Amino acid sequence: xxxxxxxxxxxxxxxxxxxxxxxxxxxxxxxxxxxxxxxxxxxxxxxxxxxxxxxxxxxxxxxxxxxxxxxxxxxxxxxxxxxxxxxxxxxxxxxxxxxxxxxxxxxxxxxxxxxxxxxxxxxxxxxxxxxxxxxxxxxxxxxxxxxxxxxxxxxxxxxxxxxxxxxxxxxxxxxxxxxxxxxxxxxxxxxxxxxxxxxxxxxxxxxxxxxxxxxxxxxxxxxxxxxxxxxxxxxxxxxxxxxxxxxxxxxxxxxxxxxxxxxxxxxxxxxxxxxxxxxxxxxxxxxxxxxxxxxxxxxxxxxxxxxxxxxxxxxxxxxxxxxxxxxxxxxxxxxxxxxxxxxxxxxxxxxxxxxxxxxxxxxxxxxxxxxxxxxxxxxxxxxxxxxxxxxxxxxxxxxxxxxxxxxxxxxxxxxxxxxxxxxxxxxxxxxxxxxxxxxxxxxxxxxxxxxxxxxxxxxxxxxxxxxxxxx
Amino acid sequence: xxxxxxxxxxxxxxxxxxxxxxxxxxxxxxxxxxxxxxxxxxxxxxxxxxxxxxxxxxxxxxxxxxxxxxxxxxxxxxxxxxxxxxxxxxxxxxxxxxxxxxxxxxxxxxxxxxxxxxxxxxxxxxxxxxxxxxxxxxxxxxxxxxxxxxxxxxxxxxxxxxxxxxxxxxxxxxxxxxxxxxxxxxxxxxxxxxxxxxxxxxxxxxxxxxxxxxxxxxxxxxxxxxxxxxxxxxxxxxxxxxxxxxxxxxxxxxxxxxxxxxxxxxxxxxxxxxxxxxxxxxxxxxxxxxxxxxxxxxxxxxxxxxxxxxxxxxxxxxxxxxxxxxxxx
Numbered sequence: 001x002x003x004x005x006x007x008x009x010x011x012x013x014x015x016x017x018x019x020x021x022x023x024x025x026x027x028x029x030x031x032x033x034x035x036x037x038x039x040x041x042x043x044x045x046x047x048x049x050x051x052x053x054x055x056x057x058x059x060x061x062x063x064x065x066x067x068x069x070x071x072x073x074x075x076x077x078x079x080x081x082x083x084x085x086x087x088x089x090x091x092x093x094x095x096x097x098x099x100x101x102x103x104x105x106x107x108x109x110x111x112x113x114x115x116x117x118x119x120x121x122x123x124x125x126x127x128x129x130x131x132x133x134x135x136x137x138x139x140x141x142x143x144x145x146x147x148x149x150x151x152x153x154x155x156x157x158x159x160x161x162x163x164x165x166x167x168x169x170x171x172x173x174x175x176x177x178x179x180x181x182x183x184x185x186x187x188x189x190x191x192x193x194x195x196x197x198x199x200x201x202x203x204x205x206x207x208x209x210x211x212x213x214x215x216x217x218x219x220x221x222x223x224x225x226x227x228x229x230x231x232x233x234x235x236x237x238x239x240x241x242x243x244x245x246x247x248x249x250x251x252x253x254x255x256x257x258x259x260x261x262x263x264x265x266x267x268x269x270x271x272x273x274x275x276x277x278x279x280x281x282x283x284x285x286x287x288x289x290x291x292x293x294x295x296x297x298x299x300x301x302x303x304x305x306x307x308x309x310x311x312x313x314x315x316x317x318x319x320x321x322x323x324x325x326x327x328x329x330x331x332x333x334x335x336x337x338x339x340x341x342x343x344x345x346x347x348x349x350x351x352x353x354x355x356x357x358x359x360x361x362x363x364x365x366x367x368x369x370x371x372x373x374x375x376x377x378x379x380x381x382x383x384x385x386x387x388x389x390x391x392x393x394x395x396x397x398x399x400x401x402x403x404x405x406x407x408x409x410x411x412x413x414x415x416x417x418x419x420x421x422x423x424x425x426x427x428x429x430x431x432x433x434x435x436x437x438x439x440x441x442x443x444x445x446x447x448x449x450x451x452x453x454x455x456x457x458x459x460x461x462x463x464x465x466x467x468x469x470x471x
Numbered sequence: 472x473x474x475x476x477x478x479x480x481x482x483x484x485x486x487x488x489x490x491x492x493x494x495x496x497x498x499x500x501x502x503x504x505x506x507x508x509x510x511x512x513x514x515x516x517x518x519x520x521x522x523x524x525x526x527x528x529x530x531x532x533x534x535x536x537x538x539x540x541x542x543x544x545x546x547x548x549x550x551x552x553x554x555x556x557x558x559x560x561x562x563x564x565x566x567x568x569x570x571x572x573x574x575x576x577x578x579x580x581x582x583x584x585x586x587x588x589x590x591x592x593x594x595x596x597x598x599x600x601x602x603x604x605x606x607x608x609x610x611x612x613x614x615x616x617x618x619x620x621x622x623x624x625x626x627x628x629x630x631x632x633x634x635x636x637x638x639x640x641x642x643x644x645x646x647x648x649x650x651x652x653x654x655x656x657x658x659x660x661x662x663x664x665x666x667x668x669x670x671x672x673x674x675x676x677x678x679x680x681x682x683x684x685x686x687x688x689x690x691x692x693x694x695x696x697x698x699x700x701x702x703x704x705x706x707x708x709x710x711x712x713x714x715x716x717x718x719x720x721x722x723x724x725x726x727x728x729x730x731x732x733x734x735x736x737x738x739x740x741x742x743x744x745x746x747x748x749x750x751x752x753x754x755x756x757x758x759x760x761x762x763x764x765x766x767x768x769x770x771x772x773x774x775x776x777x778x779x780x781x782x783x784x785x786x787x788x789x790x791x792x793x794x795x796x797x798x799x800x
Contacts, residue, residue, distance in 0.1 A: 064527065205494035
């Protein structure tokens with residue numbers, strides 16, 4: 001079943017290789033721009049917690065920049081980054097060329113038009129309702145939906161013309177993720193059935209599914225391709241990967257209402273969400289075990305490949321942050337953590353520690369293979385360590401601070417006390433966030449060297465097979 | 472092709488069914504939730520104000536959901552399904568960097584305070600990190616007829632000119648003032664409590680017990696100071712000096728230093744409106760606290776006020792508050 005990834009793309013020639021590389025490169029460069037933009041805004045926002053009168057005025061106010069930060073991260077950076085890597089993974093693992101280069105370029109244009117228009121709209125105050133991750137006005141979300149449809153069509157058609165018998169596991173996750181997200185986008189944008197409390201139910205569903213059935217499957221699909229490729233060995237258990245695929249699909253859509261525990265949503269909806277939040281441990285632990293067992297015995301060698309290190313961190317964070325998500329869904333813990341900055345820490349642990357590291361791992365693993373150009377060793381090291389240290393400071397400070405904030409409320413202190421007590425933690429969050437942002441500048445430099453710039457001195461991200469496996 | 476159809480088509484079909492089951496059908500059914508008694512649709516001005524609230528992203532720091540938990544009691548009664556009938560878009564929110572606003576029209580009914588706070592929150596709450604919304608105000612040389620200037624403290628006022636709210640600020644104010652919880656009919660409060668977790672329910676029970684308990688033992692300075700910070704200092708300030716022209720000082724205030732505490736207790740219990748203090752008329756209303764604070768809490772607040780900032784009023788007891796409460800407004 002692993003044939004797909006080692007098979008030489010017989011159906012493709014040099015021109016196709018170059019076209020695929022240029023599409024992959026363009027998506028990555030575009031995604032990198034959004035990462036830099038979104039996290040520059042993030043640093044500014046972090047600064048405002050300590051200096052609320054800094055950068056005043058309508059266009060720079062917190063309430064407009066905050067959704068710009070989240071939407072640019074989601075629909076600019078992570079979406080474009082994952083789709084770029086996915087095009088490469090789907091074409092290569094299917095042993096074929098891309099179904100349509102034109103569609104891929106159209107998709108890139110549509111994603112970018114949506115993200116630019118959405119950013120401008122939000123800054124002018126055209127917010128569709130402060131509903132998390134669906135703040136863009138509906139015409140702009142339709143453009144994003146069009147980008148998804150174009151991408152899904154292109155990817156499905158590419159797999160349909162595969163030269164292999166099997167459909168490699170990566171493609172299950174990637175194709176599923178794109179098509180399910182089309183459904184999410186339609187469900188979220190149709191207005192006629194969601195009013196008042198009904199809209200609360202849809203918000204709970206949407207805000208978790210937009211993360212868990214878009215970014216998660218694409219990132220997991222990339223792991224299933226990158227790990228065997230980089231480690232030169234098959235995935236530990238193909239069956240476990242299939243099992244995690246179906247359990248993830250069935251459990252994930254049910255957990256959204258855990259964002260509204262203790263709200264007037266029907267109690268059955270809240271309790272069902274909690275039960276399935278626990279059930280999510282099955283695909284999360286199953287999937288993580290599969291990746292970690294694929295790396296077994298090679299951890300020491302992995303320091304020779306930053307691509308593997310990024311993926312290793314992403315897998316560990318997938319395991320830990322998802323498990324944390326399950327814990328947060330318990331009513332007893334939500335009493336303290338819900339509505340506090342703990343949640344912001346959690347969302348950065350998942351979207352940064354897991355998804356963003358997964359994109360980086362995918363880019364560092366495959367962009368050099370596509371373009372034939374590598375980044376520099378110094379750039380890779382700087383990016384990795386600043387991102388790891390910065391992200392850790394970020395998540396730790398908000399997790400501790402959020403707990404303090406929640407306990408302040410439980411102890412019945414005057415509300416303003418919780419704001420005062422957070423100040424130290426917000427400073428540390430700013431420190432972590434600044435390190436993260438600096439690492440993104442280095443990432444931009446690395447991407448430049450792997451694409452249009454002068455190539456660096458890093459070795460191939462692919463490890464030689466372990467000695468005993470050669471024998 | 473069959474394999475592709477099975478994996479991609481099959482999983483998408485599964486997902487479609489789950490999306491119907493978990494989002495579309497509950498969304499459709501819950502959208503039919505009838506408004507609770509006393510829950511009114513927004514007026515045109517209030518709806519315009521909600522658009523400002525959404526555009527400026529207020530919802531990213533302020534929730535509009537009171538949970539049936541002890542720590543949420545300060546924000547009002549637990550939210551009920553019928554409260555949200557006219558709330559589209561829903562603004563329940565996911566973060567509470569600032570306080571919940573479900574019942575802000577009751578908790579802080581002073582438009583003067585709200586305008587000062589919107590113009591620059593630090594003018595009334597020094598530790599606040601809320602953004603200034605100064606672009607919702609105009610600075611004019613001469614007041615238009617019928618307009619009142621926002622009485623900003625000198626340190627926060629523009630060097631020249633008077634600050635008046637724009638149409639957007641007025642609409643936002645109308646929306647904020649509309650955020651008042653309709654009282655639940657008798658019996659429904661019990662139903663809400665029944666849905667709470669045991670921990671929360673017992674927390675609420677403790678709070679109720681405290682409220683109805685006989686006068687606790689005397690003045691607790693720490694508790695008095697904390698209650699003052701939570702309930703009073705937004706207007707009267709930590710210094711007890713109030714804001715000149717907007718909120719009266721408690722420092723040196725005749726009622727606070729009067730040996731007869733009747734007026735002091737009555738004001739905290741039932742609020743005040745348009746009173747003259749020290750020769751100055753204060754048009755801004757003070758909210759009543761009778762329904763939110765126990766006799767013991769109110770006695771602690773009053774004793775804090777009577778013993779701070781050089782005041783020397785005779786302390787009061789919870790029993791005196793209870794007696795005044797029994798007399799009614």
